[in-house]
Amino acid sequence: MKIIVCMKQVPVKDSLLKIKDDNSWVHEDELNYEINESDHYALETALRLKEAHGGEVVILTMGPERVKEAIKQGLAKGADRALYINNADFTSIDPMTNAKVLAAAISPETPDLVLAGLQTDDNGSGQTGVILAENLGLPHTSIVMEIEKLDNGIKVKRELESGWFQWIELPLPALLTIQSGINQIRYATIKGIMMAKKKEVKELALSDLGLSGADVAAGSTGLDFQKVYVPEKTKQALILEGDPKDVAEQLADKLKNEAKVF
DSSP states (O other): OEEEEEOOEEEOTTOOOOBOTTSSSBOOTTOOEEEOHHHHHHHHHHHHHHHHHOOEEEEEEEESGGGHHHHHHHHHHTOOEEEEEEOTTOOOOOHHHHHHHHHHHHGGGOOSEEEEESSOSSSOOOOHHHHHHHHHTOOEEEEEEEEEEETTEEEEEEEOGGGOEEEEEEOSSEEEEEOTTSSOOOOOOHHHHHHHTTSOEEEEOGGGGTOOGGGGSTTTTSOOOOOOOOOOOOOOOOOOOSOHHHHHHHHHHHHHHTSOOO
16 A cells, blocks of 8 residues: 655744735744644554555655655654655645645555645645645545545544544545544654665656646635735724613624624
């Protein structure tokens, strides 16, 4: 079983974020980075499936040189090799663009299973994985909490609302987005760290994927971020006085037509 794990580096959770002057994004130069939390669980899930059923685990990530640190950690934990889309200028926060690039790298690999974290800790859209599945033409499901290998596919447990769960079966190949907490994440061993130095890290440029800068430019997929900003805190109080019945009618009217809470 060949399993590809999509992995992303994100700023550490307690980072102090400073927005750029043009409000296009945040200053990334002075931030510290770590592997996205749910991607850790996706990798651990892939490694356990490999240990139980054999096969190969391939890490896929993209971005500037700093993301090689995430690759090293993944290889040290037991992944067999990595695909690295090297593009220092690729800082898109558009899930459709991200999925397009990832799909171009995954297609030639013809994996049996593609795993991704449910969502990223920086943008949190939870869309890239499912859009990626659509681009690859793969059956998929999200919020996966457990996986069982079957003779003709896989059986997965999904987390639903209000404490409910759902078991469904999917054929292979398929794509799953993994929920945090699905398993216990392992630490890299000294042996694993040493072995990681000898494992293949294949670098890919956009041209290697049949893509160009125009394909990943802002707004190339119809989604264009206009502004990133810190919400302004405002305070306002309105005191309604008079007959209780009239006050109640005024309050109901304002809640319905101004606050729109019902």
